[in-house]
Amino acid sequence: MSESEQPRLDGKTLLLVDGSSYVYRAYHALPDLRGPSGEPTGALHGIVNMLRRLRKDVDAQFSACVFDAKGKTFRNDLYPDYKANRPSMPDNLRSQIKLIHEAVHAMGWPMIMIEGIEADDVIGTLARRAAAKGMRVIISTGDKDLAQLVDQRITLVNTMTMEMLDQRAVEAKFGVPPELIIDYLTLVGDAVDNVPGVMKCGPKTAIKWLTQYGDLDRLIANAEEIKGIVGENLRQALDWLPLSRKLITIATDCNLMPQVETIEKSLLALPENRMVLIDFFRRHGFKILSSEMEIVGADVDELSLTAVDATIPLYDTVLTWASFDAWLKIIQTAAVTALDTETTSLDAMMAEIVGLSVAVEPGRAAYIPLGHRTGDAVQLPRDQVLARLKPWIEDAQYKKVGQNLKxxxxxxxxxxxxxxxxxxxxxxxxxxxxxxxxxxxxxxxFRHLGMKIIKYEEICGKGTNQICFDQISIEQATKYAAQDADISLRLHLALSPEIEKVPGLKYVYHNIELPTAYVLQRIERNGVFIDTELLAKQSEEIGIRLIYLEDQAYALAGKKFNLNSPKQISEIFFTQLKLPIIKKTASGAPSTDEEVLQKLAEDYPLPKVLLNYRGLAKLKSTYTDKLSKMVNANTGRVHTNYAQAVAITGRLVSNDPNLQNIPIRTAEGRRIREAFIANNSRSQIVSADYSQIELRIMAHISGDENLLCAFCNGEDIHRATASEIFGVTLQEVSSEQRRYAKVINFGLIYGMSAFGLASNLGIEREAAKQYIDRYFMRYPGVAKYMEETRRYAKAYGYVETVFGRRLWLPDINGGNSIRRQASERAAINAPMQGTAADLIKLSMIAVQSWIEEKGMEAKQIMQVHDELVLEVPDTELALVKKRLPELMCSVAKLKVPLVAELGSGVNWGEAH
Known part of the structure; x- marks a missing residue:
C-alpha cells in the first residue's frame, strides 16, 4: 500500500530533527569535553541532551533524526562547486559521528540517512507527506533554508535558541513569508553552501525587491527597471539565478525507500533502551545520566530521576498543627532532609521568612506557608512554627541538604x-x-536531572512588575517552594556519588568548600565598621580633584567635552589631535578603552588626564559615595556577600559591596582602606597576607631545584631570579634588574609571551625572548612543568591544584585559536591560583575553629585574595599576632615554607 493510500493521521505529531545541522552546532558551541579514555565527546553531549529535551518537551507519536550521508547528491551534478567552500569535518568531530548514531538508536529515535539525498530533502519530503495526511509537523533545526517548508501544519524550532518559527514568525524574522523564502535565499545567496546570489544584494535589498515585484520571476522580468550598481549586479546574475533557485529549493518528493516505507511503520517513536544506554553513558563519561538511569531500575513506572520523570510529586501544604506534627515526625526520622526558605528579599541580612519547604525523598515534599499576604493566606503563626522547628534546625544529628544554604x-x-x-x-x-x-x-x-522546573519569574513576574513572594497564592507557592526542596534532594542524590568516587574532589568538597561556606557566613555576619565621616571627606576631596582634571582636559583639548563620551573623546583624539589609532572596536571605530588610554598616556598628556579622571570617578561612585549608604541600620556595619561558586580557580568573589577590588596602587585608593575601622578604641584591625604565594606554589609543583633552594634559604626570590638571568651575584643585582626579574617571575606564571614581556618592560622583543630563554635555562623544572601541564590539560580538559581541585579549561582543544591560546596560558597559572585559593580557605577554616575553640572575641571580618582581616580586642592582640601567622603557615606542608606577613593598626590601611 502506498503512502497516499494509508489512513490519515489527523491530530498526530511528527517530530523531525535535522541531525546534521545540530552535530556541527553542538561541536562548535560546547567546550571540548572528553570521555574516560580522553576521546572527544562535546558534540555527543550536545546531541544527547538536545534529543532528550525534545522527547520531554514535544508530545510526538512519530519522530526521526535525519543525517546527511557521505557522497554527492543531485546538486553536485547541477553545480560541481556546490559546498566547495566547506572545510572538511574536523577530526575531533568525525570521531564522534559513529557514537552519535549509536546514541540516537539507543534513545529510541528512528534514524534516517539515505545515500544521494541530503538531510534537508529527506526532511522536506517527510514533512510534506505528513502534512498531507493531516499531521502536525515540528522540525528541529538551526538551518534557515528549512523556513521555506513552513505552512499551517509545519513549524520550525531551534532548540539551541528556543526560537519557534510558524508562518507569522518566519515573515517577522526574514521580512518575507515562507512561500518567498526560496526567492529570498536565491537573491542573497548562501555562502556556506557556495550558492551564488546577486552580488552585494543583502537581506534589505532582497526584501525590498520582493515586496515591490511580488516574487523572483516578476523581478527578473522587470530587471531593466532597477537602477544603479545593484541593478547592474542583478542583470549580471540573471543567467545563474535559475540554477541558484534549484540549488536552494528543498526537494519534497524524494524516494525514501526502503528506509521509510510509511510514516506509521517506519517513524514510530520508540522507548529508550535503558540497559544499552546505561552501558553507553558509562563508557563515554555520562556519569550522572548513567547513575540516574540505574536508579530507575528495570520497571519504567518506578520512581525516576531522569528526564522522563514519571513521578507524580507529593507536595503537601502544611496549614494545620496536625499536618505540621506529622511532617515534624517525618523529618525527625528521615536519613536526610532538603531544606529551603522563601523570603521577602535577596539581601539575606534583611530578608523575612515567608515560608519553609522540606523534602525527604524524591517527589515527596511539603511547604509551610508563614508570611503570605494574599486572600487564601490561612496559615500557621510564624513565631510558633519557628519555635517548634528550632530544636530540629539547630540539632546537628539531623542531616540537612540544600542549594546555597549560606x-x-x-x-x-x-x-x-x-x-x-x-x-x-x-x-x-x-x-x-x-x-x-x-x-x-x-x-x-536541566543538566543533571533533565527536568524543567518552575522559575521564580514565572510566578512573581519580571522587572518593575515583579511582586514579592508573600504576594502570591499559597497554592502557587507550594508548587514552587516544595519543588525547590524536592529538586535539591534529587540533585544531592545525583551529585554525591560523583564526588565520592574521586579522592581529590572528595577532599576539596568536604574539607575545603563545605567548611568554607560556614566560615563565610560568619564573616558576612560579622561585617566591618566604616568611618562614614572620613569617607564623606574623601569623597569631597576627590570631587574637587575631578573638577581640576576636567578643566585640565578642556585646556588640553582646546574646548569643553563630555569626559565620559567615547564618541567625543574619539573625535578629539583622532580627528582633532591626530593621535595614533592603537586599535579599533568591533564596529571599526577607533577604540578609547583603558588599554588604549594607557598606551597613549605614555606619550600624550590628555589620555593621561583622562585615565586619572576615570580612576578617581570610579573610586568616588563605587566606594567613597556608596559605602556609607550600604551600612546596615541594625548592625551599624557593612556586610558584603562572598560568592563561593563563581571563579573557576576557587577564588572568592566579594559583592554588594565588592571589598576585594579597592585599588592599592594609588594614594586615593589606599586612603579608602583607612575608613575600615575597628568597632571601638579598645580594638584593632589585624591583617595577615601570604607572601609571594603563587611563586612558592610554582616552586612546589614544578620541583625546580633552583627555585626550591632560593625559597628554602629565605632569599629574595626576585633578586635570586635576577642573579640567575643576568649572571651576577646576589649582592651585584641592581634595582632595575630586580624589577625586570619580578616582571618575569610573575609574567611567566601567567603565560606571558616574549611580546607581552617586551611591551611590559619597554624593551625589544628579541631581548625579552633572550630573558625568557635564560630563565628557563636556569629554572628547567619550570619549563618542564609548563610543557607537561599543557599536555595534561589537552588530554583531560582540566588541570588540578595541589589538593585535587579540578580547574576546567573548556576551550583548551577548541577551534578558536585565541581562546585556545588563552586556555593554554590559564592551564599554567590555574594550579597556582587554585592552590592559593585552597590555602586561604583552609586558613580561614583553621582560624575560625581556633577562635571558636578558645571562645575568643576576635572575629574574621574580611577575606581579600591572599589576605585575612580580623577585628581583635586589645586584650587578645598579642595572642592573635603570634598565632595567626602560625595557623596560616601550617594548614599545608609544601616543599617550600609558607610565609604570612602580619600588620595591625586602628584601621585597615594602617594594618595592611
Missing amino acids: YDTHVLENYGIRLNGVSDDTMLQSYVLESHRTHDMTSLA
Missing part, C-alpha cells in the same frame, strides 16, 4: 535560629564537579 543560614539567624547539621550543599557539589558551568538550580535541574 543564604538560608543568614535568614534563620535573623530569627535567632542557628542552622546546624548541614551535610551537603548542591550548589557547592556542582561547583566542585564542574567549576566552569553555571550552578543555579534551574540549570542544575
